[in-house]
Amino acid sequence: MAQLDISQKLTILADAAKYDASCASSGAKKRDSRDGTGIGSITGGGGICHAYAPDGRCISLLKILLTNSCIFDCHYCINRRSSNVRRARFTAPEVVDLTLNFYRRNYIEGLFLSSGIIASANYTMEQIVEVARSLREDHDFRGYIHLKTIPNADAELIAQAGRYADRVSINVELPTRQGLERLAPEKSETQIEGAMADMATVIEDGADARKRYKSAPRYAPAGQSTQMIIGADAANDRDIVRRASGLYTRFKLKRVYYSAFSPIPDASAVLPLQRPPMQREHRLYQSDWLIRCYDFSLAEVTSVADTATGMLPLDIDPKLAWALKFRGQFPVDVNRAPREMLLRIPGLGPTAVNRLLKARRYRSLRLADVARATTSVKKLRPFIICEDWRPLALTDSADLKALITPKPKQMELFAV
Amino acid sequence: MTHHVIRLDAPDDFDGWRDAARALAGSGVPADRVLWQVGDQPADLFATPHRAPVAPISPSAARLNVPRDFIQLARSVVLHRDPERFSLLYALLLRVLHRPALMQDATDPLRRRVEGLSQAVRRDMHKMRAFVRFREITMPGQDGDAAEGQSRFVAWFEPDHHITRTNAAFFVGRFATMHWSILTPDAAIHWDGTTLRQGPGASAADAAPGDPLEEVWKAYYSAIFNPARLNPRAMLSEMPMKYWKNLPEAALIPDLMATARARELDMIERSRAAQGRHGTAKVGR
Incomplete structure (x- = not known):
């Protein structure tokens, strides 16, 4: 094979990495390079998206694989052993240089490094850790680093990854054990979850040590995340939300990412030909938000899934679906209702709820006040009571759904 | 009165x-x-x-x-x-x-x-923190010692508001050990590793093109895009076209969009052909 130059390798190894949905650079501790010998900073808060691809996804990190060669043969994966994609491999110094060169030009917030598994789990993990070590120690790089950890690599290597990285992740890959057995026969749920549990312990012990010793090292301050593929196996939305919720509580994950299965070059014959609607992934993220930011319980979210199919509605968001299903809870008096109930009003987010809570201490809110505190009052009206507004039994009318459901739009540019 | x-x-x-x-x-x-x-x-x-x-x-x-x-x-x-x-x-x-x-x-x-x-x-x-794009420019060294030339990173950016000076602290904290300039129509800020200087407004031509890394970045931008998930509306809401002229990668967008659907159909067609070879396979439990 002819020698590939950096651009050619990058094309192959970014293409191989793009099925990982996460590109977040959030959650890390604030820092900068004023007192350092290198470059890099974390501003705290949400992280920065330096560009957006035409798929609407944020480009925040240089997201690449060290190599797309792999000893595994997972059906959903473009890099599986039996795929005939072109293979490439970066050396650790090449990745370090590329990261710094991109960072200096303000293209990225940092690096998200993953890898196909070559030789052994430990060997692969060592290579990944070496890149992060060199960035941190040789170049005093203070930007964001997200490392993918390899299940069944030694605990010591996993701990080192946590030492250098802001975030670590291991993908559970599929929402159910059966799905994993069928589509990734060489991976095991026990192994993946074992690695997650180990990492959770490393992070927790690290945080504990820092409480006692200021100088104790930080381990993955932005926590760990995971990803599962949607629509490649038979799991329904209820299975998926339940699995995600279990992962959040058992391993204290920061995020569970969903990646709607999409056609890949040289796909395995076991995969469905068509992708699931992108709207499905969107609805799952919304249900995830309801649990993490809107105080919904798992049971409340799954209650809006179709009893027979276990699927969330595609035409309306899960919060609106909940409100329609439990319309007896509405209308809600914005001048009196507790925070939890305000958060259940369709169209009202945590920011607007906080504004209303503050403002109502000083005055009794009228519809115009609510309008100023929110982005659109139109959607709220059937669900709220305020000083000068009470819906006319709208929540009882059977055609409420038709009234407030967004007009069907062609969600995808082209239906297959 | x-x-x-x-x-x-x-x-x-x-x-x-x-x-x-x-x-x-x-x-x-x-x-x-x-x-x-x-x-x-x-x-x-x-x-x-x-x-x-x-x-x-x-x-x-x-x-x-x-x-x-x-x-x-x-x-x-x-x-x-x-x-x-x-x-x-x-x-x-x-x-x-x-x-x-x-x-x-x-x-x-x-x-x-x-x-x-x-x-x-x-x-x-x-x-501005997101879309400033530095170009590396190697300055000729003083009195002929060109080898000693210090490279400098220069960016051209057009903010909507008078934010350049206030935003300087972010860039100083992030690129503390680099020498850089950010030029805007109203003002410029320059950092030499120790001091921040302010200057008058400049023009786009003052941030000369020619940084070879831009081609590598564009290769990355193309490769990280998934043609099977084309969603220009989401892209435009966060990266409106007014920013495009100063983003090297944005030049690729029209072509990436125009060819996306054909690339997706091609992948599906190949899969279909492969499944034909392997006999029909259905996914399920």
């Missing part, structure tokens, strides 16, 4: 605004009796033609206590391009002095309007 004319040094002169506002409020001057201007330019569109300055107001007027979040809000609102910003802020100040709880009341129309200005400024600052 007399007006106080307040002359501020620069469009982002927060200290000047604060000193004047403190003195005016201390003397009980109502908001509609103040005209704000930057340098010799009237800043307020509604300035009356009769601008007769009254006797200078005493700067040692009573100490004013305002909530800290008002100061934070004012610092960002001053950077907005809206010529009314100084007078809106002063009007809000008078009301906040009278009723500090106003800062908690997001439903008040004036408070909302000022908050809206602040949001626009914060978004602009965030987008």
